[in-house]
Amino acid sequence: MNFVIVTGMSGAGKSSAINCFEDMGYYCVDNLPPTLIKSFAELIVSQQNKLSKVVLGIDTRGGSLFADLFTSLNELQKSGHTYEIVFFDCSDAELIKRFKETRRLHPLARSERIEEGIERERRILREIKEKANHIIDTSYMLPKDTRGVLYKIYCEDKAFDSLMITIVSFGFKYGIPIDADLVFDVRFAPNPYYIPEMRPHTGNESIVSDYVMQFEVSQTFLTKLQDMIAFLIPNFKKEGKNQLVIAIGCTGGKHRSVTLANALYDYLQNEGHTVIKQHRDIEKDSKRGK
Incomplete structure (x- = not known):
């Protein structure tokens, strides 16, 4: 089974992306602790009506649990499964604007400035971004643009233009x-x-x-x-x-x-x-x- 791992910067559009995947017929689980990925895969495979299209939303809201991601993905591969990573990015200026407009707190800056949370999150996500199969920058994108990009990759089976x-x-x-x-x-x-x-x-x-x-x-x-x-x-x-x-x-x-x-x-x-x-x-x- 192939799993699609959706991750990226907070505020870059991961939640909207997961909604798009659901509309395209994927079974989606958001904010799953990485340590449970292998167990979740075993559960899915054990079902009589096997799911063939699964999306896992993984982000830094899991705190220290996020550090277990690569260990869990390696175990997933050893079990015979495959995965691909879709990373959602966005410029710092646009992320700050979005957080201010929605008046939401950045998950890594509860008592600090938004800029500090963004900087900390970029450091945490640097390695997974480097290993991502697709990097989608949403700085200028509307939700409909995100939907179009994902539909092109996962429904029309067209090669993704990384730029x-x-x-x-x-x-x-x-x-x-x-x-x-x-x-x-x-x-x-x-x-x-x-x-x-x-x-x-x-x-x-x-x-x-x-x-x-x-x-x-x-x-x-x-x-x-x-x-x-x-x-x-x-x-x-x-x-x-x-x-x-x-x-x-x-x-x-x-x-x-x-x-x-x-x-x-x-x-x-x-x-x-x-x-x-x-x-x-x-x-x-x-x-x-x-």
């Missing part, structure tokens, strides 16, 4: 995304903001996107950008990178950056990459150029 690519459109007037790996300035493209009938619309609408992309300078930039990203992706993977954030900015983050971010997103999706997008500033009201 999660996030495309962010933004407005320079609101600041560059602090976690961006690559930043591109598209303020050179003709600006729809100065055409009154286009001003209230966004790059998500054809009236704006068609205008931006009709110019040779926009088309040439997109072609060169696609070529460069196609070159970089395999090299990033060789270095073990699992999250790539590409930020595309114009003045206000509503017209040009959105149009070109959408175009790059479509290209990467068609190429089979794992990619999500976020239009960070598209809803922000502004009286200046977009």
Whole structure:
């Protein structure tokens, strides 16, 4: 029997992932003490109606019990079973934001700052992250994005693209995304903001996107950008990178950056990459150029 071990940083989306697995027909057990993994496997096998798809949620809430994880997994293998590890990660800034929004305490920082709990948990989880079969970074992901990634791996049986690519459109007037790996300035493209009938619309609408992309300078930039990203992706993977954030900015983050971010997103999706997008500033009201 093959077991799927779901683990990772607190707040990174493990609980949502386990719900997704349940929807896909897996039998799921969350927060199982690692010392009970072997006994649980024996119990499952002894049943007449054997379960073929089992997910075990393991995290640091078990305290010192978590240290027994690798011993238990080795015993599982000796018993003839196999397992794979899905590790959910997230940026420190996003984890802090999530804990503050939900007003929950970090399990490893009951009487300390959230940052200290996150740092301690990263140290504890370092080894299991290194041994994970799949690392899913949810920094920019919504629950539906997580569901899509898991469905692709476990229902469609497609190879998981270990590099999660996030495309962010933004407005320079609101600041560059602090976690961006690559930043591109598209303020050179003709600006729809100065055409009154286009001003209230966004790059998500054809009236704006068609205008931006009709110019040779926009088309040439997109072609060169696609070529460069196609070159970089395999090299990033060789270095073990699992999250790539590409930020595309114009003045206000509503017209040009959105149009070109959408175009790059479509290209990467068609190429089979794992990619999500976020239009960070598209809803922000502004009286200046977009």
